Amino acid sequence: GAVVSQHPSRVICKSGTSVKIECRSLDFQATTMFWYRQFPKQSLMLMATSNEGSKATYEQGVEKDKFLINHASLTLSTLTVTSAHPEDSSFYICSASSLGERSNQPQHFGDGTRLSIL
């Protein structure tokens, strides 16, 4: 089956640090990648949708300058949390989808990144 690798799995860093999270599709080309944030015991909140070679589309209320997304190739998207603060601590999950805009294929998820800002 389709595999999505997310790295790192856990990050602990000081307030003010910028943190980059990578999301890779290992055995398929991901035309679209999604970035979610999940708070404890809650559902996934979509932050942004990124399409290869174009700017990411952010959901309402998500700061573009705070959460920088780059989707430079069909197998890699990155999320950079700039100048992270304790309120940015959360579980971040990426997913990837293939075969174009109206694919009926499911999204395939990475294992998530637990970000803790001290």
Added chain:
Amino acid sequence: AQSVAQPEDQVNVAEGNPLTVKCTYSVSGNPYLFWYVQYPNRGLQFLLKYITGDNLVKGSYGFEAEFNKSQTSFHLKKPSALVSDSALYFCAVRGPTKAAGNKLTFGGGTRVLVKP
């Protein structure tokens, strides 16, 4: 706007008993419906999907789900639950219009606890 409701925060079931996790949805047109499972500190694993065709969909690990258009439901079922099925389950819907793209709307999740 599309939405998904999972009315139960938690479902408790004894091992070997049938397991049902409820999901209802609201979307314009014919929906694409999905079930995912999440284990602690992990991402989501795909279980099954309904796009079109038979209302009863079979998926991974012995799970199945029944699409009911009149009740706008897509309940997840397993005839005989295992302790290892204890996890967080998410129902998700994608709208059929081009504008909806591939974006999923998730329900709030249902925690399943299977006791030995």
